[in-house]
Amino acid sequence: DIAYHMHPYTNAITHASQGPLVITGGDGIYVIDENGKKYIEAMAGLWSVAVGFSEQRLVDAATRQMQALPFYHLFTHKTHEAAVRFAKTLIDLAPVPMSKVFFTNSGSEANDTVMKLVWYRSNALGLPNKKKLIARNKGYHGVTIASASLTGLPGNHKGFDLPLDRVLHTTCPHYWREGKDGETEEEFATRMAADLEALILKEGPDTVAAFFAEPVMGAGGVIVPPKTYWEKIQAVLNKYDVLLVADEVICGFGRTGKMFASETYNIKPDVMVLSKQISSSYQPLSAILLNSRMFDPIADESNKLGVLGHGFTAGGHPVAVAVGQENVNIIRERNLVQNASETGAHLQQRLAGLSDHPLVGEVRGVGLMGAIEFVADREKKTRFAPHLTVGARVSKAARNGGLIARAMPHGDILGFAPPLVTTKAEVDEIIAIAEAAVRSVMDDLVQAGEKI
Numbered sequence: 438d439i440a441y442h443m444h445p446y447t448n449a450i451t452h453a454s455q456g457p458l459v460i461t462g463g464d465g466i467y468v469i470d471e472n473g474k475k476y477i478e479a480m481a482g483l484w485s486v487a488v489g490f491s492e493q494r495l496v497d498a499a500t501r502q503m504q505a506l507p508f509y510h511l512f513t514h515k516t517h518e519a520a521v522r523f524a525k526t527l528i529d530l531a532p533v534p535m536s537k538v539f540f541t542n543s544g545s546e547a548n549d550t551v552m553k554l555v556w557y558r559s560n561a562l563g564l565p566n567k568k569k570l571i572a573r574n575k576g577y578h579g580v581t582i583a584s585a586s587l588t589g590l591p592g593n594h595k596g597f598d599l600p601l602d603r604v605l606h607t608t609c610p611h612y613w614r615e616g617k618d619g620e621t622e623e624e625f626a627t628r629m630a631a632d633l634e635a636l637i638l639k640e641g642p643d644t645v646a647a648f649f650a651e652p653v654m655g656a657g658g659v660i661v662p663p664k665t666y667w668e669k670i671q672a673v674l675n676k677y678d679v680l681l682v683a684d685e686v687i688c689g690f691g692r693t694g695k696m697f698a699s700e701t702y703n704i705k706p707d708v709m710v711l712s713k714q715i716s717s718s719y720q721p722l723s724a725i726l727l728n729s730r731m732f733d734p735i736a737d738e739s740n741k742l743g744v745l746g747h748g749f750t751a752g753g754h755p756v757a758v759a760v761g762q763e764n765v766n767i768i769r770e771r772n773l774v775q776n777a778s779e780t781g782a783h784l785q786q787r788l789a790g791l792s793d794h795p796l797v798g799e800v801r802g803v804g805l806m807g808a809i810e811f812v813a814d815r816e817k818k819t820r821f822a823p824h825l826t827v828g829a830r831v832s833k834a835a836r837n838g839g840l841i842a843r844a845m846p847h848g849d850i851l852g853f854a855p856p857l858v859t860t861k862a863e864v865d866e867i868i869a870i871a872e873a874a875v876r877s878v879m880d881d882l883v884q885a886g887e888k889i
Contacts, residue, residue, distance in 0.1 A: 463490025466856050466863060479842045479855045479867050484655060484687045485713035487857040488767050495719045495760050502759035511753045520753040523762045527724055532700045535726040540753030544686035544712040545579025547723040551682055551708055552583050553747060554735055555647045561738030569640055572649045574609040575657030578684055587649050590847055608632040612663040613799045622663040630669035637677050647680040652698030655687035658850045659808035661801050667702045682708040690714035691768060691857050694778030694804035707731045717764045720757035773857040781805040783861045787868040795889050796879050805857060811849040821849050827878060834874035840867060
């Protein structure tokens with residue numbers, strides 16, 4: 438495995454062979470380090486900065502709100518204007534009818550909260566055994582004790598005594614990696630739905646409450662769902678009265694070329710989890726959208742008990758939601774979702790041009806998100822030996838060339854998710870640097886006598 442360590446003065450987790458990259462400034466799609474070197478931030482931070490790293494309107498929105506009301510909470514029948522306004526904006530934006538918004542501070546907190554609310558709802562309905570939650574292998578839903586249990590990546594479980602019971606995992610829908618010889622995408626999707634149904638039947642439908650899934654799996658390697666996947670998965674969930682939670686933390690607010698990936702894939706969720714691009718991460722913010730099927734039993738139970746004993750001091754912080762509101766205004770006014778669709782198509786075309794490289798097994802993506810997976814043998818899909826750290830080496834070579842792209846820590850995968858303001862010319866620059874980095878690492882491997 439690749440070794441990582443914690444920086445002694447920050448919480449930066451870095452590769453053991455290199456120290457942290459200290460960023461001191463930002464300009465559009467670029468960030469600038471302490472030595473004045475500029476990098477294209479082709480991961481938008483962490484999938485999250487839609488409008489670039491120097492948007493003055495967001496700074497001004499935060500300043501105005503700080504001057505008007507720097508803090509208030511949403512406890513004990515209280516609220517504030519900024520939260521009410523933004524909640525209405527989110528309800529109006531939702532691709533399916535939603536009833537209520539609950540504000541939290543991160544995607545992890547949001548998914549953690551949804552888990553609690555699912556259990557609360559089951560109790561309200563007199564279904565004390567309907568508490569199990571299903572997520573997917575390679576899915577990512579956060580790192581709190583509860584949300585990390587949903588996450589289907591071994592690195593987020595090892596050493597932490599996770600996952601918790603009540604949380605189960607079904608098959609990862611990665612057609613290129615998991616498909617059988619001769620199996621079409623549609624047949625693969627049918628098998629994925631059958632796997633989910635078999636797990637529900639094994640556990641007992643009366644014990645399974647909800648299915649958590651990203652429309653496109655982000656941190657797991659930008660895994661795009663195979664054709665007919667979501668149609669078939671939703672049929673299984675409806676058959677057994679299992680709630681659908683769409684984790685749009687990475688996909689939401691334009692990343693896939695629609696405002697939400699639930700629109701891209703015709704998903705009808707009961708709950709949507711939003712964060713990251715909700716505020717371009719200029720402020721910590723996340724939100725949960727609940728439909729009436731999810732919310733009404735919770736309201737009934739809280740009326741019965743006299744309280745809904747859950748919330749966060751900074752949930753719906755006035756500065757965060759004011760920045761979120763202005764960020765959404767910018768995304769809509771500047772047609773950044775359309776830009777993500779058009780520039781994203783160019784990104785996918787340029788990434789596809791790397792698919793014939795000897796190190797590349799698959800390129801994949803949708804909108805302004807994509808990934809390159811490196812393999813030792815493309816035909817056999819054989820992974821490189823872990824000690825070669827091919828993905829990390831390509832990422833480092835790209836960084837040396839002025840490009841930040843993410844090496845996924847669970848495989849030789851390089852991820853891209855540039856800001857929604859990225860132009861086609863900037864995509865060309867991203868690909869040129871990435872291609873040079875791949876070439877450089879291949880040369881190193883050949884010199885070292887590795888068989889390519």
